[in-house]
Amino acid sequence: MGSKIFAPKGTRDLLPDEVKAWEMVEGKIKEICKTFNYKQIRVPDFEHYALFDRGVGESTDIVSKEMYTLNHRGKDVFALKPEGTSSVIRAYIEHGMSSGITPTKLYYITSCFRSERPQKGRQRQFHQFGIEAIGSYSASMDAEVIMLVSTLFNKLGIKGLELRINSVGCPKCRSAYYEKLKEYVKPFENELCEDCRDRLNKNPMRILDCKNEHCKTLLKDAPLMVDYLCEECNEHFESVKDYLSNAEIEFVVDPKIVRGLDYYTQTAFEFVSTDLGSQGTVCGGGRYNGLVKMIGGPDTPGVGFGLGLERLMLIMEEQGLLNDLEDDEIDVYLAPVGKEASKVAFKTFKKLTDSGIKASIDVMDRSLKAQMKYANKVNTKYTAILGEDELQKGVYTLRDMRSKEQEEVNIENLFEYIKEKLGE
Ligand code: ATP
Ligand code: MG
Numbered sequence: 343m344g345s346k347i348f349a350p351k352g353t354r355d356l357l358p359d360e361v362k363a364w365e366m367v368e369g370k371i372k373e374i375c376k377t378f379n380y381k382q383i384r385v386p387d388f389e390h391y392a393l394f395d396r397g398v399g400e401s402t403d404i405v406s407k408e409m410y411t412l413n414h415r416g417k418d419v420f421a422l423k424p425e426g427t428s429s430v431i432r433a434y435i436e437h438g439m440s441s442g443i444t445p446t447k448l449y450y451i452t453s454c455f456r457s458e459r460p461q462k463g464r465q466r467q468f469h470q471f472g473i474e475a476i477g478s479y480s481a482s483m484d485a486e487v488i489m490l491v492s493t494l495f496n497k498l499g500i501k502g503l504e505l506r507i508n509s510v511g512c513p514k515c516r517s518a519y520y521e522k523l524k525e526y527v528k529p530f531e532n533e534l535c536e537d538c539r540d541r542l543n544k545n546p547m548r549i550l551d552c553k554n555e556h557c558k559t560l561l562k563d564a565p566l567m568v569d570y571l572c573e574e575c576n577e578h579f580e581s582v583k584d585y586l587s588n589a590e591i592e593f594v595v596d597p598k599i600v601r602g603l604d605y606y607t608q609t610a611f612e613f614v615s616t617d618l619g620s621q622g623t624v625c626g627g628g629r630y631n632g633l634v635k636m637i638g639g640p641d642t643p644g645v646g647f648g649l650g651l652e653r654l655m656l657i658m659e660e661q662g663l664l665n666d667l668e669d670d671e672i673d674v675y676l677a678p679v680g681k682e683a684s685k686v687a688f689k690t691f692k693k694l695t696d697s698g699i700k701a702s703i704d705v706m707d708r709s710l711k712a713q714m715k716y717a718n719k720v721n722t723k724y725t726a727i728l729g730e731d732e733l734q735k736g737v738y739t740l741r742d743m744r745s746k747e748q749e750e751v752n753i754e755n756l757f758e759y760i761k762e763k764l765g766e
Contacts, residue, residue: 351460352466352467353465363664364651366667367651371471371494375449378486378490382450383430384450385423385452386423387422387423387452388421389432390419391411393428393432393637394423394425396636396637398424398604399604401541401604402603402604407457408424409422409457423452424454426454427472430474432637434446434448435639435640439476440476440477440639440642444476445475445478445483446476447475448473448474448475449472450471451651452470454648461621462656463621463653470649470650471651471654472647472649473490473491473646474644474646476634477642477644481582481609484585485582485586488611488627489586489591492591499663500663501661503615503657504615505593506594506613507582508599509568509608509609510547510610511570511571511572511575511607512574512575513607514572515571515572516567519567520547522570526564527542527549530560533560534560535552537554538552538554538557547600548600549564566597575608578608579608583595599612605636606630607629609629610626611627611628611647612627615657621653624649624650624653624657625647627645627646628646628647629643671721671723672723673764674694674699674700674701674726675701675702675716676702676703676725676726677717677728679710679713682733683730683732690738694757710727717743718743723742723764724740724741724743724760724763725743726739726760727741738751738753740756
């Protein structure tokens with residue numbers, strides 16, 4: 343016998359009971375995306391490494407530390423996708439979607455891969471629901487995207503999530519801000535962690551996102567992007583806030599939100615739960631006006647978010663929102679006793695399942711007593727018994743599992759009879 347093989351660290355099996363909860367949530371997601379007129383897109387799990395290097399940014403933690411890279415026969419370099427946006431934009435460009443309807447409104451539910459230290463709410467393979475709205479510069483687009491996810495939280499009954507928004511400006515206003523930021527850190531630049539010193543050269547704003555406690559202390563009073571926005575970005579930010587207030591969507595401005603990806607411009611936002619500690623960010627998103635062009639497409643703006651489904655499920659579990667999910671039920675369980683009866687019942691089984699009636703049949707050659715025990719466990723509305731006596735008489739004994747009433751039904755008529763009963 344071989345030794346046991348376990349699932350890789352940082353991955354998790356979802357067993358049927360849990361899948362039931364996931365299906366409920368995914369169903370709501372699909373419903374809401376339909377309500378808001380977003381269409382589903384499915385993208386591959388691996389892409390050319392260059393896509394993320396360029397899209398997410400080579401200096402980000404995601405690309406420089408967390409990405410699973412595959413060298414394929416020394417020829418191609420691929421990466422397991424760490425997020426959805428780059429892939430969706432790649433597909434948008436590749437399929438010429440810019441010549442279709444504008445804005446292009448897409449959503450996805452997909453696996454993402456990041457080589458991180460596994461913790462509660464942090465896995466190496468996890469799942470994101472995300473949307474991308476491509477083609478509009480308007481602040482109302484940002485507000486719509488935020489509204490969609492806030493509607494989802496409401497429909498799922500989730501409480502206590504805080505919407506935090508910020509503006510990270512555009513390349514134009516950023517350069518002036520970077521000068522200020524560099525000036526501010528100059529006196530203690532050497533005290534910053536190695537990563538931050540590196541960030542100062544590549545994407546200075548990201549030092550504000552550093553998790554290192556010493557860096558956090560040093561940067562407590564650092565100048566903030568919101569105070570240096572150009573007129574256009576400032577107006578856009580004010581307008582996003584206006585739309586949200588107007589729609590009665592509560593938010594707080596958090597000038598420290600920079601997000602871990604390079605492609606964001608103007609709006610950046612997060613939905614944060616206080617329940618999950620440092621894994622509190624359930625959803626992160628924002629505007630990315632430079633991304634489409636950066637990965638080879640036309641100069642097109644976009645806005646979207648990625649929502650971690652594992653974290654969403656954890657919050658829902660904690661808030662008791664996954665307790666009363668309906669048990670799967672079958673309509674009829676066929677309980678034949680003996681080989682001959684089994685053959686006859688199998689024919690009925692085919693008729694039932696052909697017409698979409700949820701049915702199950704004994705495949706363990708169990709005794710009638712054992713079969714009745716099984717029938718009670720699988721949660722069936724009816725059990726159709728075909729013992730020796732029944733077979734001789736040409737009938738099933740049909741037992742209504744709720745009322746416990748029994749009646750005899752002709753073998754040939756069982757299908758029609760059940761169909762009628764279920765229609766009542
Ligand atoms: P964090 O700061 O928690 O590492 P992040 O900024 O890296 O999050 P994003 O890249 O914005 O996260 O991804 C969007 C969402 O995906 C997160 O808000 C989170 O809900 C989820 N997520 C990110 N990484 C993981 C992971 N390793 N395991 C589970 N969910 C994750
Ligand atoms: Mg991360």
